[in-house]
Structures are given as C-alpha cells and as structure tokens.
Amino acid sequence: MNIAKLKIASFDFTCCEGCQLQLANRESTLSDFLELLDIRNFREILSEKHDDYDIALIEGSISRQDEVERLLKIREQAKVLVAFGTCACFGGINSLKNRFRMDETVREIYGDMAIETLPVKKISDVVKVDLSIPGCPVAKEEVERIIVSLATSSLVTLPKYPVCVECKQQLNTCLFDLGEICLGPITRAGCNAVCPTGKTACLGCRGPAEELNMPAFLELVRERKLSHSDLQEKLAFYNAFEPVATDET
Amino acid sequence: MPDMRFVIPRQDINRENFASSAPDFNRRSEMMNTDRGFKCRITNIVRLTEHEKLFQLRIVDPLERAIFRFKPGQFLMLELPGYGDVPISISSSSTNHEFLELCIRKAGHVTSALFTVEEGAYVAIRGPFGSSFPMDEMAGHNILLIAGGLGIAPLRAPLFWINEHRDRFLDINLLYGVKEPSQLLFTWQFEEWEMINHIRLHTIVEHGDAEWRGKRGKTGMITNLFNDISVDVKKSYAIVCGPPIMFKFVCGYLDKLGIPMNRMFVSLERRMHCGMGKCCRCMVGSTFTCIDGPVFDYWSVMNLKEAI
C-alpha cells in the first residue's frame, strides 16, 4: 500500500500539552508512524513552520481572544480539522473555571495585574470540527489507528458502546460493587477502560457513549444510595455531560 | 521445572485421532479452511452508473478455481485486504467457471475503497454462502422475475441459468424498476434477453426525463407493471429482489393474485460479519440470513420476526 504522506500540523491552545506528547509515545511504532506524516508545523518539537498543511490537530480549549483568531486562521487552511483530546472536544477540565466570575478569578491569582481570560469554549463552539479524538490524554493507539485510516482513506470510527464493555474484558471488579460511582456505563469506550482497570472511577473523559441511557444511570446511583454530590462532581469534571438535576431525593 | 509426566501435550487440530482427548471434537474438521479466502485477480471493471460498478474476478489458483462452484442466489464474502469484507451476491452465470461477476454499489467503508482499486488488483473471496433459488423445482413453470434497483444484481444469476436452460421454462417476465433512467443496469443485455432468450422485459422508472418519455418509457412504481402482464397463478413462480419496502407491496400483490407463498422467493439483506452463522449480526428472528438465507420463500419471511 503506497500512499502519499499526510500534511499535518499540530497546534495547542489552552491545555497541558499532554495529548501532543502522546504523539511521541508508543516508541516501538514511532518511526513507522512518523513515516505516514509530513509534519508541517509542530512547535513543541519542530523549529521550522510551514502553513500548507491539510490536517490540523487542535489541542486544548479556547479561553482568550487571540486564540479565537488563531483558530479561525487554521480553519481556513485545514481540510480536516481534528479536535484532539478532551479539552478540544468538550472543554475539558478547563471548563471548571466557568463556574466562577472571570474578574474575580483573575483577581484571585494575579491581583490587580490586567490579564485577559474568557469563559472556556470547546473547539466546535468556535469553528467546524471534522473529526473528534477524545481522551484525557488521547490514547496513542487510537490516534495511530485513526491516522492510518486517514492515510489509507478508510472509515474513521470511534466505538459507540460504553466503557463497561472494555472494563469487563479486563475482568475488573465493577467499581459500583466496591461502592463507588463510575461513569463507565455512559462514557464512550476506546480507552481500554484504563481508569477502572487502575481501580479508579471513570470520569467520562471520552464523552457520552452513543444513545446513553441517563435516566437509568441516575436511577442506578439513587438506588445504590450513592452520593449525589459525588455524582455531580464526576459528571462535571470534563464538561462532557449535560448537567443533571440537583435535587437530592 | 515442569514435571514432564504432567505436561499436557499440544494437540494439532488437523489431526483426526487423538485418543486422549476428552469429548469428541473430531466432527467436520474437513471444513476447517473457512477463514482463508481464495485469491482473485480483478480482470475487468465496468462502470455501470455513478454508484455501481461491475467487477469481473478470476480465481488465481487453478485448483481453487476448479473447486469453486455456486448456485444462483448465493453470495460470497468479498475481502479487500486492509479494509475488510462485505457480502456480495454473485451476479454471473453459475456455469461460468472462468470468471465471477459482482455488481457492487458504493455504500460505505469497504465498497468505497473497492471503487478506488484498479484492474489487476488482488482481492479475496470466501464462500459461496447461503441458500439459493430452487431452479430445478421451478422448471416447467412460468417465472416472474421482479427487481427493484440493485435487486437486479442477485437476479442475474438465476436469469443466466434460465437463459442457459430456456427450454425447461415456460413464460419468463422480467419486471425491473428503478428511480431514474440512468440507474438502469445491464441495459446492453436487454436486447439479447428479449430477442434471443425470449424474455418479456418490462421496465419502469419513478422519475422519467425527457428522453425517457420520448422513448415512451413507463413511469411509476414497479407495481404499475402488473397491469401489463397476465399471470397464470397455478403455473407461476416469482423471484423478488429489491429494497424491503418493495417486498411488502409486490409480494402482497402476488399473494392476492393467488400465487402460493411458498412459490415466491425473496433475497434478504442484513449486515454480516462472518457469513458463517457465528457472529449473529444477520439474525432475523431466530434465523440467520447468511445460512438459512439470503433466499427465503415468502412464507418463511412472513414468519420471521422483524424481516420486513
């Protein structure tokens, strides 16, 4: 299979750059992976910059006006704009900031210094997104699979089912049985259930599974008498789910 | 260090007798090769319409070519390495042992990739799978072939069979409906079918253009064509291929005319992953489309849950 290299660029916005870092992971296939790519712009590892890319990986969320403008420019150039990671797809943890007033937030950290900040937006709030790769951080294996699919012009898909499928395949003990709330039943799979496998609750970084059954999930938490505030903290963590009613009944 | 007395020897599944095994797992091991495809070369590609192409395949290995046989109505799993495999009806004559013809519509992932390959490329086929049209049982009768859209593809194999054994059948009517005139497939064979094989061909389109109307082509639904034919219900069989919605109307109509349900045959389509009755993707009720079908008589279909 001989295929032209993908002209790709990677840009980071408000984020920890952990998703970009994943691109350099999985060392065993790294050189094969880089073979697929013609990297045109990638500040974190590359000094040269070119603006003739086709695919733009967008990492992070948007929280300042200059970022909005930079993003609009990228959209003009990119044929395929990829929301790369949970911050880009849903706003991610950065959105936790939105619970507070922006001026107070700034004062708290910078005192009287003038610092600009906007309520956090996800990429699709600003420009059209062609492809989403969720994950905090993204799973390199999945990224690799998707990049190979793009290179061979195959269908790019994410699993539609929830994390529980992969969790059960790892023979984990369900966290609900250990008395914890886990967002596995409503979260899109594809991470190989890393968090439940490490025995910590899924916090939903990959966003909602397709046609998730939220009423049944809420009922489950209620029936097991688990903490509603814990549930809300978990649902809000990555800003990936619609807020749920606050009543404690 | 393992104690050699207690080490379980590894057992080769291709060996028939291994006295020490527990249950009897020896049955049917001659059919083990179901996951290995026959390699085929694409010898010819004909673009039929914007969305359909006719692929001509030749099995590379002469031995495999010699043993590959199928019956009209059966399908195979066509594999494009690197992309996946899809079920496709065999659209050529079952007596043609040199080539296979597959008429493929660009519908999704694998079929789109197939549209980018060129003549000379290699693909693999598994199969043939599934049930077939009972050609022998139908001999001596009038046959009503009814095709909607791509339904003409699976109908071509029985049609070839009929043409090759034309003297065994009475009247043959082929009713063929599509959305627009440009979607009519195999038009180059129409004349041959009508003139040489004495098949009465009736075509109809849903939306005719000026040229179509100029040639006095018919417009409307396929059921409109029933006015043009007379069916001797006692001596007729029907084969219906097309979208599920068409079955309902067509078979319903034929039922009312009085053709017994077990003399009407339809070909069903479901998503398939294995073609071998294992993945359970193609279940209709408790029936596998891939093994029990795709060809069913209408009575069976009526008794399947969720069939149409």
Place this chain on the structure above:
Amino acid sequence: MKRDFALDIRHLTRVEGHANIQITVRDGQLVDARWAIVETPRFFEVMLKGMSAERVPFLTSRICGICSISHSLASIRAVERAMVIVPPVVAEKTRLLAMHGETLQSHALHLFFLVAPDFAGTSSVLPLMQSHPDLVRAGLQLKELGNEISTITTGRCTHPVSLVVGGISKAPDKQRLFHLRTMIQESKPALEAACTFFQSLIIPDFSRETEFISLSNGSTYPAIGGQLLSTDGVIRNENDYLLMTNEYTRDFSTSKFTRLSRESSVAGALARFNNNAHLLRPGAREVATSFGLQPICHNPFMNNIAQLVECVHIIEDAEELINSLLNMELSEIKTAYTPKAGAATGAVEAPRGILYHHIETDDEGKVVKADCIIPTTQNNGNIHDDLRAIAAQGLEEGKEDQEIKKLCEMVVRSYDPCISCSVH
C-alpha cells in the same frame, strides 16, 4: 562598529508552551532582554475550590502533560499531610518508582528531542533519525523505559490513574515488574551511548553565579518531600514554602516570578545535583565526574548534563526499588481515611525542580484554598537574567546576530522550561 538589532522570537519552539524571547540592542548596547511568557492562564487554583480532596490529584495532574505524576503526588502529599494520613510502605515505594519513570521519560524527551537538535544543528529530531539513528534509538529506548515504569506503577504514562490519597488504588503487577527489570538491564547500553554522545559535544562556556534551591532529606537523593535547601544556606520546613518562593508578577509575563536571597534563583536537575551530589548512586557520580560536573556548578548549560546524570541514578535506583517490591507482599496498598479539615504543603522534585502544592480543606474535605508553585515559575527570573547576561557576553565577544539568537534559545532550552505548567 556599533550595531543595532532586535531579536523577537515569538513562540519559542521545541519547548513546552508559549513564550517569547525579546532582545534589543542599540548602538552596541544591550537595552533590553526579556523572557516573556504569553501562555493562556487556566486558573487551576480557582478550579480546585470546592472540589473534594480525593479528586484533587486527578485535576492537578492535568496542569502538565509531561510531569503529571509529580503534580498528582504533590497534591496527594499535601492532602495526606493536611489530614494526617500515612500511606503504606508499598504505596510509597510504588510512588517513588512512578516518579522515577516520569523523570526518566521527561529527561529523555528533553535531551534527545529538544536539546540534541541544537547541538547537531538541525531544526528537530526528525533529521537526526537519519543522521544519528543509534542516538535516536537510544533516546527512544530510555523514553520508552520511563513510560513503561510509569504505566506499570500508575496505570498509564500521562495523567496517572492509580495514585490516590491514602496510597495507591492498585498494586503493580509482579509479572510486569519482572519484565521491567529486564527492560532496565537492556537499557544500559543505550545509556552508555547517550553519555558518549554528550561527551562529544561542546558545552557553551557561560556562567553566572546564582542560588540553587532543591529538596533535601540528608539520606537519599531527593524526590518526594523533605526540607527546602538553597546553596546560599537557607533551610526551611516544607510548609514554609512561601518564604522560599516569594512569588511576584511581571507585567510582560502570564507566569509569575520568584526570588529568595538574590534577584533570581534556580530549581531543577542542576540544583538537585548542587545540593545533593553526594547522595547520587555510584554509577551516576562516576558519569558526573567524567563530564567534570561538580557542585556548585553555575553553568546553566550543564543542567542538561545533570539530567543525564540523574537518568543514570534513576535507573540504578529503580532497579533496587523493583527488587524490593518483588520481595514484598503487595496487598496493603491504601490507608483508609475520613476527609477532614486541614492545611499543608506537599513538595516534590518534579523533573524540572521543586513543585509545591499547598492545600487547605474544610470539615467535609473539600478544598477551600489551593496554591501551586511550579518549577518553571521559580526559574523564570533566572532565565530572564541569563538571557541578559548571555546576550551581553555575546556582544562583547563580537558574535553574529544569528549566533546570539541561537545561544539565547539554547540557554532557555537548557532549563527545560515547562511553560503551560507554569501558567496553570
């Protein structure tokens, strides 16, 4: 000839995050040299408010994609000290091993992907894959080892999943620890190859006296917790971190600056080395000697060498940790606790230097106040001052504009700044 030039590097490449270098020379005189961080702030300290303490490490790890384990552990240590929770021994050993994995991964990434191209005169590591394939392979092998250590100890290499308040949520799998030990043994030639390569480089001759700050516990090379120590002789308790940092803002930077006894100070591998060289493992000490590195070294470029020395140390130390974990029953891994009110600081040696998290909780164990001070923040002042000094030195030596530019970039990179982390 009196010359004028203005250097304005917008978004320095091959560093983590967004920052600019601006240098103005008029009439042969250095007018201005500044290190300006323009990264968008995220306000983690605000986000943390109201969050339950058990979730804090999962949020703070997202401050940085490279040193997420350090952030997790700093938060965990702060919460555990605030609520007086003592984690079991297995957990402590596993955490230390996790830190080692992260540091190894981070140092390898820095040395091979970000620094090596400067010395080889290429724009990135990609051409090096052709010109120095063995070197790149060695770098990848060390990075992979670091990642593998983190994955086996914490569930994944970025944003750990099983580091929790009270201990660890899942013990490392012994089978995988065995495998890790083999990987470590196999990595030794790679380490040697790396040392040989760095021996062959000419380290720029530049020195500026400054103050080095690191953790120190007197018995082992520092990693998690301890006293705060500076080469100028300041010693403080972990909870008194504010006296060690004295954060202040500069109007050209979204990241803050810190100071102690002088205008600026440094944290990081070189600081750790300068304060604790005698606690390194023998192999690491040997490598240091072979580079002529000895405390107190004031050449910022030697921070790269100090990182390499630490890689050697880590690999030796990790091997011993793995052996001791393999000889233990890995059943008791987490101490149960009830959330309560408290306040404390957790300090850890992240790859780039001391990282402080200070956390205050209410009766329900919810965060009421949080403060994070990042190593790069502590280095900002020194980077800023070094830029001025190195540009001045370059002018004096009559260096070309391009050369000065390159030296400026290189000196910044040698600090391995983690910018998005510093603007958290």
Place this chain on the structure above:
Amino acid sequence: MIYKVISKGEFRRFVDALVKSNNSLGPRQVDTDSQGNPVYQFKPVQSVEEIAFDYTATTSSAKHLFLPFREELSRFSFHGDDWEQQINYEADPVVLVGLRPCDISALNILDDVLLNSHFPSPYYLAKRKNTFVIGMDHLPLPDCFCKSMNHHTVTIGFNLFCSDIGDNYYLSINSSKAFNFLKEFEIRDPSHDDNCLLVERRKLIQNSFQTEIDVTALPSILDIEFDSPVWEKWGQKCLNCGTCAMVCPSCYCYSLTESCETNRKGARREKSLYSCNLVDFAVVAGGHNFRPKNGDRLKYRYYHQHRGFAENGNQQICVGCNRCGRACLSGINPKDVINDLRMEKESCLICVSSSPARI
C-alpha cells in the same frame, strides 16, 4: 467414563502437579466488595495454594479462554500490489480448574454452535482441544437457576469432574489423559458407601435451589410475545452496556474489524466479542438500525438466550448461572424478565373473554 475416589489431600497434590507443569487458571479471590463478600475470577495460578476451591462463583465466566474478547483471525502481508494471507489458530495447552457444571454445559453449547454446525471454527476448536477441564460441583447460590435450565449436572465436556463427598472427591474421569495423570496418585474404586454419598450429594444440590424459572414452552412464548410491552419496560432500564454478554458463559456474538498496520506492510483481521445490547449491533451500511430501541436489543439477547438460534437447533443457550443478573447494574435478570413475560401472557389467558386494559 470411569469413576474413582480420591482423598482431598491427594487431589490437591494432583492439582498442584498439573498446575506446576502447565499454564493453568483457577478461581482466585481478586477483591472484596463493599458488602464484604469476596469477588472471584478465573486467573492464572502457579500452585494449588492460590486456588480458592471453596469459591462461590466467578464474576466473569471462563468463556474468554475459548473465545478471547479480542482475537486475531488472520493477517495480510502486502508485497507491492499483491498480498499473502496468514492464518494461525494453534493454541497452547491450558489447565482450567474449578469449572461449575453450568460452565461446562455452556462449553458444550458453544461446541454445538461453533463445532457441530455448518462452519466449524478452527480457532475455537484449537483452544477447546488444548484445554484440560477439571469441573467441580457446588451448592447453588440463592440466585442460581441452572436447575430450571437442566444444567445443574453435566456428563460430558470435561476431562475430569469432582463431586464433593465429604473427605473425598468422587471423580468422573472422562478422558484418557486425565486417567493417565491420575495413575500417579492414590485413587480407588468407589465403594457402595461412596456411591450413596454421591447420590446424597446430588440430592442435596438438587434440593438447595432457591430460584426457579418456569421455562415450559418459553420459546413459543417468546415468539408470541415478540411485541410485548414487557420489553419496553425492561428496555428503559437497560444501559446498553454489554456487561451481561461479556460475563455470560454462552454469549458468543462478535464483530470483525480489519485494520492496516502502522507501517502499511500488513493488515490484521480481528474478531471482538460483541453484544446484541450494544447500540450499533444491527446497524447496516447507510446507517439504518434494525433495532433502534433499547427494548428491541434487550429482547434480542433474551430471544437468543432462551429461544435459541438455528445453528444450535433452536435450543436455549442460557445455562442459568445468573452471572448476567448479578453483573447488571440496572438489576435486569433472567428470572424477573421471564416471569414478567409469563405474567403478561398468563394474565391474558385467564381473562379469556375480555382482556383488561394495559396500564
């Protein structure tokens, strides 16, 4: 079949010898749940000490040892325009200790579907042939209903089966391999007393069931009740999470994916176990979903489990282990669902003249 008796101590020595010489799996405690109950799984074991012989039930079945959750079926390597297909279905021998009768019955059902049908699966066959199965009986848990499914005893499908008769195990030896191994240990022919103890043990098991499901004519009820509102009701609870199918010993539906390797020198065809409860199970090209609603999908799982599909001669494939019921977070379990369906049916039969309005 040959019957022998072995003392429990000697049996442990036997198992230890097997386990030490082969890759082995057995029930082990992996956790303690929030109620304080132990959680078991089939996990690799290195010595007999690690095996929890007194375990209740494992959360997941041992199915994945025969039908891995993910399995490579074949691999293509490309050379220019041409390619080659490689298939490898060899399996290494494995000893599996502690299967319950229902688990072994499930294997027998899988044998029917995967070996005695139109297209036998070589992948499954290789694993099945190379697994040495040691079964053990146990007293049913309160929610086991294998008796209703007639799977509380088993006579084929294992190499060795142990019934607990106090100080000894009553062994049913079903393969010459097992018999050969046992020759090295102290075994004896069963005495009259042993036989009585065995009968007593079976009676005890038989009488200890607390959960029963009336499965008479269930297949036809399922057919008739295809459009029953019961499905909608339970469907509303279903999370579409697939847990039930993953832990079930007899669910075998799967999906196939093909992916190109990163170096584009090859591609792999991979099979992953799937579940009819997952949203996209019945989606076809173009996006049409034949089973768009939760209830439709849940119904299909029950339809498959309790009505049976053609490949299996339309036999029920549920063995009554209730793993799905225990694992389901929404509390959906075969007993309640089937009883509900039956109630539906029967309440209608009672009111022959005028059916009451459904609420």
